[in-house]
Amino acid sequence: MVLPLLFVPAHLVTALANWNPVAWPPLLFETMAAFIACAACAWRASRSRGRARQGWLAVAAAMLCWMAGVGCQFVGSLTPAGTSGTGAISMLLFVLYGVPLAFVLASPGADPWRARLVDGALALVLGALFGAYIFSFVALAGTDDAGALTLAWTFDIQNGFIALFALVRFRASSIERERRLFGALTGYALAYMAVAGFYNHFVDDGVYGVLASPLVGLPFLLLAALALRGAGLARAPQSGRMFERVVVAGCPLILPSALLIVSAALVPHMPILAIAGCVIATLGYGLRAVLVQIHGIGEREELAQLSQIDPLTGLPNRRQFDEALRRELTRARRSGQGVALLMIDIDHFKLLNDTLGHRVGDDRLRAVAAALQGCAVRASDLVARYGGEEFAAILPGASPTEALIVAETMRATIEELELASPAPDGLVTVSIGAARISDIETDTEQRLVERADRALYDSKRAGRNRVTAAWPVEEPTRALG
Structure with a gap:
């Protein structure tokens, strides 16, 4: 925990030294905080294996998207207003930030890789439709007060979604490596939801915004510390095998359900895209179910064969x-x-x-x-x-x-x-x-x-x-x- 103790005061001192709401030093510190979290998650992935490794890599990818989004804002702060177009790119990257997190929360690691490939495709489509919904009321040059409030509430829903399902996956994980992953992700998601909600609803772009800027990096520093230590939240009480089975079986419903919700929100703005989202959600979930069923039939046949074969000699047992x-x-x-x-x-x-x-x-x-x-x-x-x-x-x-x-x-x-x-x-x-x-x-x-x-x-x-x-x-x- 030495890193936050050094990083946050340095961020605050730099922000006070540059008493300017659009100054670039605070953005640089926010970019650095996301980079530290990304590097820590990538390092933890290199020390993990199996499902936990895939999960840490997905979280690292999310941190990379967020870092790139703030990086675009940083570049924009160095560019004369209206000449860079980095605002739209930054917004798109913030949308993509949720795609790897949604994937790791909604795709059980024990499922066959073909089914997980469908999950990845659904997560990308969800990110695309979510971005289309945001850009339906956020112009490239910015937005008015009503649009800004809608944008804030939209990201609140996204952050709440991630925090809720991270907590559910943490409570339902019986494997220690997965519990550490989802525990770290839960701690980060709850902290990020609180900081982002406070910053988006109660902080303006004036002096108060400069003083509150160091708060933005705290969730990322927390995630980095948890990743480096290989720990998450305190061990939650076991919820039972039945709860774990229900969560693992129900996780694949998250992405199609979220797609249907976002598609419904797009109906007034882009009806054709909304219909396409509904069709993709339905067909994607159906395809995934078929792939899982085929894999299950193959496993049952293999187990039936293994149950009658002596593993040492290959003869019938x-x-x-x-x-x-x-x-x-x-x-x-x-x-x-x-x-x-x-x-x-x-x-x-x-x-x-x-x-x-x-x-x-x-x-x-x-x-x-x-x-x-x-x-x-x-x-x-x-x-x-x-x-x-x-x-x-x-x-x-x-x-x-x-x-x-x-x-x-x-x-x-x-x-x-x-x-x-x-x-x-x-x-x-x-x-x-x-x-x-x-x-x-x-x-x-x-x-x-x-x-x-x-x-x-x-x-x-x-x-x-x-x-x-x-x-x-x-x-x-x-x-x-």
């Missing part, structure tokens, strides 16, 4: 395995064909993990998974990660001989990979238990899994790296090839 086994048993009862199940376990995997580490263990799991998947050549076969180092394979319609051939192929393929292991044989091997539906009408998934598990246990007990069937086998079955 236990959930998809259970659903597939249930589905195949139902199909087997209708068709009269059998279903074979293989339970596959990596031998001495705990020893491998403890000796070589979990990263190597994960590599071995991926390699085994890929090899097992490659052995299931039929489109109807399904290989899944059952849990830990255990896999399972569903072989619909496979005969006992076919099931044993697939199982032996899997066992031999894993052994031929020659993956190093601290196991007694020095290689990664698998033990397999095979089971098949014995009674299509009464067998259940649980019984089938239990029989395959018992066969797997028998393989382990018999020395590992072998296939054991849950039914009598007269001769060992060899892998094809």
Whole structure:
């Protein structure tokens, strides 16, 4: 807070030294205050990430517009009256100042970028229509007392709009970085609304105006201090997840609603432009809703897929395995064909993990998974990660001989990979238990899994790296090839 303590007295001393209502030093100090706020917000953006970074950049852009607007007034104060035309440019920049702020308040950062692009376009159209409304009663050369009062009230509404929604977003933010952003923006917006309202309604262009000039820079210095500290208002009490959801869901209505309000105000002055604003607001919000819905459908499909895929191996997970086994048993009862199940376990995997580490263990799991998947050549076969180092394979319609051939192929393929292991044989091997539906009408998934598990246990007990069937086998079955 050292900066305001030095900046404001210097501004006041300079204003008193230049006892002239149109002197350029006060405007220079106001431009410098906005520049300090802009630089501080840009610096904070460089230290932030994600949504907070985008928000700080938008606030910095708003400060840049305001600084340019005062800068035009500063240039105008150095130019003979009526020869520069900087007044209209300055007014336009003050209008554009609200565009980035409206965007950051009305566009939830979690929404897809296409929807946020629509938000940006709506914010620009809102700024254009707001500017058209102002210039409908403010001439390039200035305005009368009635127009000045209308202009003051118009900017009061804009400032109140920004302060209100900044406070709402602050209250609804549960993420700390966003709370700091909206907290700083709320503190700035409330201070700016108070200073601008006081200055526009109670300060004239005489000596009183010169004395009040240092007040203009205070909101910007406050914003700079909050940005540099990375802090906002004091933490507000949590308003609940429901309030947060309502605010985030309702934010996209802000820009179209404001467009409709400004368009309604333009009807007496520019009816065609007002109609265009209404059409843009309606179509823009509709397009945005469609884009968000498309994104949501894509996310739901992706989540549904991820919920059934093991992230380490890329194989179907236990959930998809259970659903597939249930589905195949139902199909087997209708068709009269059998279903074979293989339970596959990596031998001495705990020893491998403890000796070589979990990263190597994960590599071995991926390699085994890929090899097992490659052995299931039929489109109807399904290989899944059952849990830990255990896999399972569903072989619909496979005969006992076919099931044993697939199982032996899997066992031999894993052994031929020659993956190093601290196991007694020095290689990664698998033990397999095979089971098949014995009674299509009464067998259940649980019984089938239990029989395959018992066969797997028998393989382990018999020395590992072998296939054991849950039914009598007269001769060992060899892998094809």
